[in-house]
Amino acid sequence: MTRFIVVIVCAIALFLPQTTFAKSKIEQAKDYVTIGEKSSAYQLLREAILEDPMDGDTHYDAGLVFAEIGYIGDFDKAMGNACKLKSSYCPKIGDVYFSQGFSRLAQGSTGAAKSAFENVFQYQPAKKTQVLNRLFEIGKRHLSFNKIQKANVYFSLLTQFDNSYRSQIAASSFEIGKNASPPLTYEAYALANSYSSQFKKQSGDDLASLAKNDSFSEDMRAKLKREAGKYLTDAQMAEHFPPDFIELAPDEDYSFPNLNKGEETNIWIRSPYGVNTILSITSNNFYKIKTRDGKKFNTLKGEKMPDNKYRDFKFIALADNLKLTARFKRK
Numbered sequence: 001m002t003r004f005i006v007v008i009v010c011a012i013a014l015f016l017p018q019t020t021f022a023k024s025k026i027e028q029a030k031d032y033v034t035i036g037e038k039s040s041a042y043q044l045l046r047e048a049i050l051e052d053p054m055d056g057d058t059h060y061d062a063g064l065v066f067a068e069i070g071y072i073g074d075f076d077k078a079m080g081n082a083c084k085l086k087s088s089y090c091p092k093i094g095d096v097y098f099s100q101g102f103s104r105l106a107q108g109s110t111g112a113a114k115s116a117f118e119n120v121f122q123y124q125p126a127k128k129t130q131v132l133n134r135l136f137e138i139g140k141r142h143l144s145f146n147k148i149q150k151a152n153v154y155f156s157l158l159t160q161f162d163n164s165y166r167s168q169i170a171a172s173s174f175e176i177g178k179n180a181s182p183p184l185t186y187e188a189y190a191l192a193n194s195y196s197s198q199f200k201k202q203s204g205d206d207l208a209s210l211a212k213n214d215s216f217s218e219d220m221r222a223k224l225k226r227e228a229g230k231y232l233t234d235a236q237m238a239e240h241f242p243p244d245f246i247e248l249a250p251d252e253d254y255s256f257p258n259l260n261k262g263e264e265t266n267i268w269i270r271s272p273y274g275v276n277t278i279l280s281i282t283s284n285n286f287y288k289i290k291t292r293d294g295k296k297f298n299t300l301k302g303e304k305m306p307d308n309k310y311r312d313f314k315f316i317a318l319a320d321n322l323k324l325t326a327r328f329k330r331k
Helices: 002-015 025-034 038-051 056-068 072-085 089-106 110-123 125-144 148-161 163-178 184-195 200-211 218-229 234-240
Strands: 245-247 264-270 276-282 286-293 296-304 312-319 322-330
Touching (some): 056 072, 072 110, 089 148, 110 125, 110 148, 125 163, 148 163, 148 184, 163 200, 184 218
Parallel strands (some): 245 264
Antiparallel strands (some): 264 276, 276 286
């Protein structure tokens, strides 16, 4: 009779789920995770820790499952306890946070990624350089695929940890912009200049040159000119885009265009004395100043310019019976 009972018990045991006799609460929690029962899994993990609060292995294993089901606070606490109870876990925990940091960043969770990396530095300080270098390299990879905003996600987080990367980020971004076409050009230049001013002038000059390219639409040229103005001074912009008139004022320097033989150019001058004048310059170094009265032009004064085009010269214009001296410099 006894043998018969033992056989029956063994038979029943064969048909019962293995979890009834063999699986720990953590293993059972993992089973619940696979079928989407997160709340049941969480409860089992809490029970496992309460049953053996001084076991580092339990805290570590439970922590991994906490992370999987999204209980980050419990995960952080479990990992902290695992490291305290069993120091050999500390480097492993750093590796876990390392993977989590880049996974969260790829998903757009910048704050969570930053927190994960800070934990990497805490549990495995020697891994900080690896984190920083990888952030930089992934950012550059996004740049190479013209994903400016995505690259900036990595660069922005990187510089929160180490500002010394700013110059490298600026150089990489500027190089992308220099070899690209609008609108990528000014987007990359904007990124470069947000990290360093070392390419400010060159960015402005490049954009100004593009703004004068007739192959672009009028709207694009206007946009490029506005972007150039963000990096250049008014004087520098005037070199690229000379005004249609010169605001005439005493003793100020102005630049004349260089003329080829036989060429002539006119520069309109807006006089503060209420008289519109035009300065006519020829390649023979003669100039004359005229007032505009309707369609009639009256020459006020003519004089030969110095042979050396780099020397200053003066002229006197009579406007409303006022004497005005202005100094001009040829390019």
